[in-house]
Amino acid sequence: MNKRKFFLKMITSSLMRRRSRMLVALLAIAVGATILSGLVTIYYDVPRQMGAQFRNYGANMIFVSSSGDAEFTPEAAERAVAGIDASELVGYAPYRYETVLIHEQPLVAAGTDLAGAKATSPYWYIDGAWPAADGEMLVGNERAELLGLSVGDTVTVIYSTEQDEADEAGVTAEASLDMKVCGILETGGSEEEYIYLSMEDMERLTGNEGKLDLAELSISAPGEKLQSYAERISEAVPEISARLIKRVTESESTVLTKLQALVLLVTIVVLLLTMICVATTMTAVVTERRKEIGLRKALGASDREIIGEFMGEGLLLGGIGGLIGAGLGFAFAQMVSVNVFSSSISFQFWLIPVTILVSVAVTGLACLMPVRSATEVDPALVLKGE
Amino acid sequence: MxxxxxxxxxxxxxxxxxxxxxxxxxxxxxxxxxxxxxxxxxxxxxQELKTYGANIIVVPKSTSVLNNLYEVEDGSATAGSYLKESELGKIKTIFWAFNIVDYAPFIEAQVTLPDGSGAVMTGSWFNHHMELPTGETLDTGIQNLRTWWDITAGDWINEQRDASENEIMVGEALAKRLGITAGDTLALSSGHADKTLSVVGVFSAGGDEDEEIFAPLGIAQEFAGAEGFCSSIEVSALTTPDNELAEKAARLGPGSLSVSQYETWYCTAYVSSICFQIQEVITDSVASPVRQVAESExxxxxxxxxxxxxxxxxxxxxxxxxxxxxxxxxxxxxxxxxxxxxxxxxxxxxxxxxxxxxxxxxxxxxxxxxxxxxxxxxxxxxxxxxxxxxxxxxxxxxxxxxxxxxxxxxxxxxxxxxxxxxxxxxxxxxx
Known part of the structure; x- marks a missing residue:
């Protein structure tokens, strides 16, 4: 008990007396630990954060009606969506396509959940505004040019239950709805040929709830997980066949793998070099004290005791530096995440003990070598200054 | 001392x-x-993001008008409803030619299968070899623009091989329906041509293309009755992310920029300026960014x-x-x-x-x-x-x-x- 007290006193007073040197050593360890915990946190979080960025490419899974007799109803789609982890689901948009007439011209109208469409297709550019109330719709750019429509116009959308008969019999089988154009949709793709209205308006226009033609999903998950989701859904909900959009999923995994490899390699190189820097600084700090070691040996201390004491000092420094570094590292990772991805980082709590352990190990190793070489020489020579 | x-x-x-x-x-x-x-x-x-395929699509100025308003029968190659194949090389001569990584022309033809049903045949380049006016060479085509395709049987069409003009690739879904695979032959006909072609590959694209037949540009032109024409061009270009200037140019047109702004815009690889330059060299064309790819990139x-x-x-x-x-x-x-x-x-x-x-x-x-x-x-x-x-x-x-x-x-x-x-x-x- 007494001995341990003495040991602790020796270590702490040694650290206090040589404050400036110890600060230098502590700083070195803290920098190393900061880089360790900061970069590893970023490395673990990059796939998640970058994956969210890749959702800008839009839907990566679609539901279509399976070939069976069962109808693809909104309820079936809801049931299928319920099987997906809510934290991974970025967006879900059901689509129902109907042929309608505007200015006597046939065109395709898509009824959808507009908020869902906004989430699944973040690349849609709307000139104007997203529909906010009933009776508002989006018109594809090409279609708008063709029909001479612009934002703010109101047009009558006509839906006829049986097109052929309606043509002969006139207006009897028709339903119509006055819709306001609140935005022109630009995508550079085939969406520009359609008009988009909310599912409620679509139901009012057609007078029935009808089945869905398609549902788009944007899920933030790696390729294999998407595949297993698709299989599970197709099995659990027989009305639906879930398919991956290969163009998006394949390309995403290619690019994401590269990005992760990049961050991994950078992390390894930076860590390796930083740890060597920490070690050399510690070595320099310890080498300076050869004289002290010589004096202790001359006073009769055993090699074991000397090594134990120096290691104790080193480990204490390593522990404190590691703790400071772990905190600073998280702060850095958080700053990066907020600046780059505008979202907070997910903390890896196991990294705190790991950071401390690595700092302790590196400092310990860095101290051990110079202390050993100092204890091996004759105290008389060391004290003489050779 | x-x-x-x-x-x-x-x-x-x-x-x-x-x-x-x-x-x-x-x-x-x-x-x-x-x-x-x-x-x-x-x-x-x-470069890696190029795996997502084309970020610019070029179409003739009046396709939609002609097809939708006048219901022109496909195959009648009126000026303006098609792009000229002879002008394709010019894309590699624009100011930002160096940033054009890949591009390929497309033409669609309606063909009749042996069982009487119809299918879409898309003609394109697969690994087209080009000698550029600058003396450089370029191998381009959908082999680079459809990196996500899985070849489930056989192989890609190799345009460098002599026999390639009678070869086609068939989408997985269509191949399954017809019960054919790589090595078989398929007799196709349309109002303009009637030919038996050999299937060299079956691909899975995970989309509508699985129902289509892909053929070298020449064959599809014959079936469409539009020799020397194509209906769209997909371009994959390295671009600089848009800033305010680029957005202004894209929104209000290059005419709205001052002279110095115009120069900066023209000489920066924005997707809008590359589109503009493509329109300059391809007659009667509209080049527009594919927002899905361009934005995300x-x-x-x-x-x-x-x-x-x-x-x-x-x-x-x-x-x-x-x-x-x-x-x-x-x-x-x-x-x-x-x-x-x-x-x-x-x-x-x-x-x-x-x-x-x-x-x-x-x-x-x-x-x-x-x-x-x-x-x-x-x-x-x-x-x-x-x-x-x-x-x-x-x-x-x-x-x-x-x-x-x-x-x-x-x-x-x-x-x-x-x-x-x-x-x-x-x-x-x-x-």
Whole structure:
């Protein structure tokens, strides 16, 4: 008990007396630990954060009606969506396509959940505004040019239950709805040929709830997980066949793998070099004290005791530096995440003990070598200054 | 005398100096590697993002009008409803030609299958070989623009082979329906042609294309009755993320820009300026960005670059602190020597000069070694991750030089000043 007290006193007073040197050593360890915990946190979080960025490419899974007799109803789609982890689901948009007439011209109208469409297709550019109330719709750019429509116009959308008969019999089988154009949709793709209205308006226009033609999903998950989701859904909900959009999923995994490899390699190189820097600084700090070691040996201390004491000092420094570094590292990772991805980082709590352990190990190793070489020489020579 | 003292210091304390040089070399190599990777990561990731396919699509000015309003029968190649095949080479002559990575023309034809049902035949380039007017050559086509296709049987059509003009590839869903696979033949007909073609490959595209037949451009033109024409062009170009200027140009048209703005815009690889330049060389065409690809590319590029910049800053701070620390530690260690020098009458200035020049010499040696080691690290990263070498930027050399110089000075000067303040008697006494 007494001995341990003495040991602790020796270590702490040694650290206090040589404050400036110890600060230098502590700083070195803290920098190393900061880089360790900061970069590893970023490395673990990059796939998640970058994956969210890749959702800008839009839907990566679609539901279509399976070939069976069962109808693809909104309820079936809801049931299928319920099987997906809510934290991974970025967006879900059901689509129902109907042929309608505007200015006597046939065109395709898509009824959808507009908020869902906004989430699944973040690349849609709307000139104007997203529909906010009933009776508002989006018109594809090409279609708008063709029909001479612009934002703010109101047009009558006509839906006829049986097109052929309606043509002969006139207006009897028709339903119509006055819709306001609140935005022109630009995508550079085939969406520009359609008009988009909310599912409620679509139901009012057609007078029935009808089945869905398609549902788009944007899920933030790696390729294999998407595949297993698709299989599970197709099995659990027989009305639906879930398919991956290969163009998006394949390309995403290619690019994401590269990005992760990049961050991994950078992390390894930076860590390796930083740890060597920490070690050399510690070595320099310890080498300076050869004289002290010589004096202790001359006073009769055993090699074991000397090594134990120096290691104790080193480990204490390593522990404190590691703790400071772990905190600073998280702060850095958080700053990066907020600046780059505008979202907070997910903390890896196991990294705190790991950071401390690595700092302790590196400092310990860095101290051990110079202390050993100092204890091996004759105290008389060391004290003489050779 | 001064030189002799320095030389003496190096020969006597070679181990210590080596350690300082090693640390500086490590710091410098870290800075070099990270800066080089950071400066090149944009280009590299941009290349990788090309796997998403075309980001620009070119269509004839009046397709939609003709098809929708007048219901022109397909096949009647009126001027304006098709793009001319002969003009395709011009895309590689625009101002940003170098940024055009791949492109391919497309033409669709309705064909009748042996069982009487209809299918869409799409004609395109697969691995088309082009001799450019500039003397360069380019191999381009959908083999590069449809990287996500899985070839489930057979192989891609190889246009370089002589027999390729009678070959087709069939989508997986269609192949299953017809019960055919690679090696079989398929008799197709349309109002313009009637031919038996051999199936060389079956592909799975995970979309509507699984129901289609892909054929070399010439065959599809025959079936569509539109020799020498195509209906759209997909272009994959390396672009700069949009800024305000680009958005203004895209929104209001290039005419809305002032002369100097116009020049900046025209000479920057914005997707809108590349589109504009393509429209200039292809008669009666409309080139528009595929927002799904163009937008996402921009945001991913920006994020990656910013991420790398921040990581680089962290590692620069890390290596700077590492060097400062070691230099401070090694100067402090020499309190005895400084005390002795002072005791025998050296001035503060001379002592500082002596120590600084020792450390500077070590620093320069370390920095040079570190620079080359850093290039090595950068190449390892480039080769492993992107399978291509990282371009060395000359800018990195002055940055690393200034960094090492500043950091070494910052590490040694405070320590020297502190030691000079000590009284020699105390230091030598060992306090």
């Amino acid at each position: 001064f030189l002799r003292m320095i030389r003496g210091a190096f020969s006597r304390q070679i181990k210590k100096m080596l350690m300082i040089a090693l640390t500086i070399a490590l710091g410098a190599s870290l800075a070099t590697a990270m800066l080089n990777v950071m400066l090149d990561v944009g280009d590299k990731v941009n 921009g945001s991913i590029l920006e994020k990656t670059e910013l991420l790398m910049v921040l990581i680089t800053i962290l590692s620069l701070i890390g290596s700077a602190l590492g060097i400062t620390n070691l230099v401070t530690a090694s100067v402090m260690e020499r309190s005895n020597e400084i005390g002795l020098l002072k005791a025998i009458g050296a001035t503060d200035g001379r002592i500082s000069a002596l120590i600084l020049s020792e450390i500077m010499i070590t620093g320069i040696v370390g920095a040079v070694i570190g620079y080359f080691a850093g290039i090595g690290f950068a190449q390892i990263i480039g080769r492993t991750v992107f399978q291509s070498s990282i371009e060395m930027k000359l800018l990195v050399i002055p940055v690393v030089a200034v960094l090492v110089l500043a950091v070494t000075l910052a590490g040694s000067i405070p320590a020297i000043r502190m030691l000079l303040r000590l009284r020699p008697a105390e230091v030598l006494h060992g306090r």
